[in-house]
Amino acid sequence: MTFPSYRDRYLPAMTPRRIRALPDRSWAPVILATGAIEQHGPHLPVAVDALMGQVWLSLVLARLPAGASCYVAPPITIGKSNEHTGFPGTLMISRDTLRSQILAVARQVDAWGFRSLAVINTHGGNMPVLVPTLREVRALYGLRAGVLQSKPVSDIPAQEAAFGIHAGEVETSWVMAAAGRLVDPSRAVCEFPARIEDPGEVRPVAAPALVAWASKDVSKSGIMGDATAATAEKGERWLGQGAASLAAAIAEICRLGRETAR
Ligand SMILES: [Zn+2]
Known part of the structure; x- marks a missing residue:
């Protein structure tokens, strides 16, 4: 077994000499x-x-176009998840700790001679911390820094696209495709925090007032979306689309980086 599959680009798998020699x-x-x-939710x-x-x-690095390159820092696996307080299994760090961890990685990235830091973020609750922190990274270290956005996947039902924000059809399909043994589809349910035709006033997204919602306010099961509609086949397709757009984003960062480095 080889882990991680992208170890040729995984910085912790390299010796200091190798990192120093990266051209x-x-x-x-x-x-x-x-x-x-x-x-x-109960199924993931x-x-x-x-x-x-x-x-x-793994998917993106296998799709990097010719001429593009990148390296991988150790991941930050525990995020700012206080919106899921009250559900067993949730671990979390504070926004201050998340900010400090990102700054600590950025400081070393700069010290090792890299000029750009790009985040692949998989948890919406981290975003309100990431945006100002990456601006700090830019101001403090002069690194180009940003969050890579994958283009929205095609053929998602409108209801799911509007309110399927957590453990719903898209996310469940991804995991079914990538690690199917970890999913228990028999426990999947459909629970939306609002309906397009009747959105109501208090909901997590696109509400008239921005409320500091907690999952337990808007979902009994912890799911926000239709997990029952998920399939591995959809997940395979949506992972491919997302990975292609992330690989294109990395290639664009490389192009801009080369221009500035010249
Ligand atoms: Zn998630």
Whole structure:
């Protein structure tokens, strides 16, 4: 067994001499996966977001176009998940700890001579910390820094696209495709926090007032979406689409990095 599958690009698998000798540090980004360990309904393991970071890395690195390059930092697997308080299995760090961890990685990335840091984030609750922290990274160390966005996948039902935000059809399909043995489809349910035709006033996304919601306010099962519609075949297709757009984003960072390094 070989782990991780992308170890040729995994910085912790390298000797200091090898890292120092990497010829493309001035333009190849270091990728940092930020995830979470938190409840994902009764049918999925709590490590989904941490696991998905590794899944994306394996898929994306296998699809890097010719001429593109990147390296991988050790992942941050526990995130800011206080919205899932009250469900067993949720681990979390504070926003301050998450910020400190990202800054600590960025400081070393800079010290090792890299010029850019790109985050693959698999947990929505990390985003409100990531955006200002990456701006700090830019200001403090001069690194180019950003969150890689995968393009929205095609052929998702409108209801799922609007309110399938956690452990629903998309996320469950991904895990069925990537690690099917970890899924118990017999426990999957459909539970949306709102309906497109009757959105109501208090809901996690696109609400008239931005509420500091907790999962238990809007979902009994912990699912927000239709997990019963998930299939491994959809997951395979959506993972492929997402990985292709992430690989294109990395290639673009490399292109910009090369231009600046010149
Ligand atoms: Zn998730």
